[in-house]
Amino acid sequence: MVAINTRPWRDEIVLLMLNACILGVMLLVGVATYSAVLPDERVDVLHHNYNGGGMEINGPAVLVRKSMTEQVSVAAHYLVDSVSAASIDVESFASPYTEERIETSVATDLLVDKTLYSVNLSTSDENDYTARTLGLSVSQDFFGDLTTLSLGFGRGWDEVGNVVDTSFAEDVDRKHFQLHISQILTTRWRAGIGFEAISDEGYLNNPYRPVRYIDTSSAKGWSTQAEAYPATRHSNALALSSDVALSTDQALLMQARYYTDTWGINGQSIETQYRYRWNEWVLSVKARYYQQDGADFYSDLFPFANAQNFLARDKELSTYSTVVLGAGVRFNFKPVFAPWIKRGELGLLVDQYMIDYDNFRDITVAGFVAGSEPKYSLSASLIRFNLVVWY
Amino acid sequence: MDGPLAWRLPRLRYINRWIIWYCWLGLCAILSGCSSVEPWVKPYERERLADPLLQAQPYPLDFGYMTHVYRSREGGRGAEGSGGGGCGCN
Numbered sequence: 001m002v003a004i005n006t007r008p009w010r011d012e013i014v015l016l017m018l019n020a021c022i023l024g025v026m027l028l029v030g031v032a033t034y035s036a037v038l039p040d041e042r043v044d045v046l047h048h049n050y051n052g053g054g055m056e057i058n059g060p061a062v063l064v065r066k067s068m069t070e071q072v073s074v075a076a077h078y079l080v081d082s083v084s085a086a087s088i089d090v091e092s093f094a095s096p097y098t099e100e101r102i103e104t105s106v107a108t109d110l111l112v113d114k115t116l117y118s119v120n121l122s123t124s125d126e127n128d129y130t131a132r133t134l135g136l137s138v139s140q141d142f143f144g145d146l147t148t149l150s151l152g153f154g155r156g157w158d159e160v161g162n163v164v165d166t167s168f169a170e171d172v173d174r175k176h177f178q179l180h181i182s183q184i185l186t187t188r189w190r191a192g193i194g195f196e197a198i199s200d201e202g203y204l205n206n207p208y209r210p211v212r213y214i215d216t217s218s219a220k221g222w223s224t225q226a227e228a229y230p231a232t233r234h235s236n237a238l239a240l241s242s243d244v245a246l247s248t249d250q251a252l253l254m255q256a257r258y259y260t261d262t263w264g265i266n267g268q269s270i271e272t273q274y275r276y277r278w279n280e281w282v283l284s285v286k287a288r289y290y291q292q293d294g295a296d297f298y299s300d301l302f303p304f305a306n307a308q309n310f311l312a313r314d315k316e317l318s319t320y321s322t323v324v325l326g327a328g329v330r331f332n333f334k335p336v337f338a339p340w341i342k343r344g345e346l347g348l349l350v351d352q353y354m355i356d357y358d359n360f361r362d363i364t365v366a367g368f369v370a371g372s373e374p375k376y377s378l379s380a381s382l383i384r385f386n387l388v389v390w391y
Numbered sequence: 392m393d394g395p396l397a398w399r400l401p402r403l404r405y406i407n408r409w410i411i412w413y414c415w416l417g418l419c420a421i422l423s424g425c426s427s428v429e430p431w432v433k434p435y436e437r438e439r440l441a442d443p444l445l446q447a448q449p450y451p452l453d454f455g456y457m458t459h460v461y462r463s464r465e466g467g468r469g470a471e472g473s474g475g476g477g478c479g480c481n
Binding site for chain 2: 039044045046048050061062063077079103143144145146176178184186187188190192194195196197198235236237238239241243244245248249250251253255257259265267269275277282290292294295316317322347349353355382384386388
């Protein structure tokens with residue numbers, strides 16, 4: 001429900017200053033909420049399956065949200081990633097393995113007039129990596145509720161371990177700042193601009209992955225040494241979005257994003273999604289393109305050992321491009337046997353990933369001189385089954 | 392530093408601070424003064440905008456998961472909305 005803002009301007013300034021003070025003293029990583037209304041009461045169930053590039057990751061997830069009062073809403077979620085890994089990195093330097101990641105979170109939203117305050121605590125646990133995140137965001141409507149401004153701050157504390165060396169333990173501290181402005185332009189067109197700055201400090205390496213360098217004394221023509229990353233990373237991302245209702249039953253959503261960081265990575269992504277409603281069914285198709293220039297200290301093959309102070313051979317730090325094509329179908333229903341359920345939705349979504357690396361080579365292929373191996377590429381599928389119930 | 396910039400730099404820093412303050416005050420003035428602006432899209436005209444079909448992130452659980460997938464597979468990160476920590480992605 002949307003109401004016309006009749007607040008005197010002095011109250012707006014007091015609210016703005018109050019928001020600024022609260023945001024100034026809190027360090028957060030938040031769930032950015034883009035409207036000053038409490039989220040709906042709902043239960044989401046998701047099962048996901050990613051398969052490709054030697055990786056299979058699947059598992060269930062559930063989210064429950066409940067309004068405690070007209071002003072307070074709470075939520076909790078639980079997600080499992082069961083990982084079976086035989087990726088190109090694993091095949092090149094290690095043995096296939098399995099592991100499990102469990103992610104949990106609790107969140108509280110407080111609605112005060114047109115301002116929504118959100119606090120989020122989340123954890124992620126693996127056998128060699130734990131993450132703890134605290135976040136808060138605040139969202140406020142302006143200009144007759146045509147504009148929504150959202151701000152978020154956050155802190156994260158990660159611990160990096162090593163299953164081979166159990167005495168290994170390093171820390172990573174993260175800081176996030178988020179800003180998002182959503183603007184209603186016409187009766188069928190909403191635009192948005194978002195910015196996020198992230199600062200990492202600590203052990204940012206993967207403790208297992210080596211780099212390789214030319215070694216003519218080796219039968220393969222190369223040898224390996226440990227990766228060495230900078231201890232800090234600062235990144236900025238700017239995104240523009242446009243959501244247009246083409247008709248009562250058709251929508252076109254687009255987002256473009258530009259990314260840059262102090263490691264020298266510059267990335268751009270663009271995503272378009274088309275949705276069509278036909279009676280109780282909603283069909284959607286999407287296309288996403290991502291491209292990045294690699295990090296300054298990345299190389300597939302260094303010229304000699306200790307060639308520079310920072311060394312990386314992580315394919316996610318290389319120069320590459322990704323194309324994602326997806327399609328989905330959702331079915332809306334109203335169960336007659338459960339009158340307390342307002343409505344429900346069943347969804348099946350399939351995404352296909354195609355990733356082409358420009359300077360990351362497949363060294364599992366034999367018979368090539370070092371540095372002339374074929375460039376690596378992979379395709380993967382992601383299938384999600386989603387059940388949502390609003391009550 | 393020698394040369395003409397030597398005396399300009401302190402002054403530029405001083406000016407920059409005032410520019411930031413003026414921008415902040417201007418933003419406050421815009422946000423407060425314009426809040427009484429008559430909305431050109433009336434509340435009763437926002438039916439399509441409120442339609443779930445036009446919501447960018449109508450499924451928070453799925454959106455959080457997809458954010459994690461993208462952050463694991465892409466060097467770029469941020470400005471998606473929300474995301475969890477950890478990896479599980481080697």
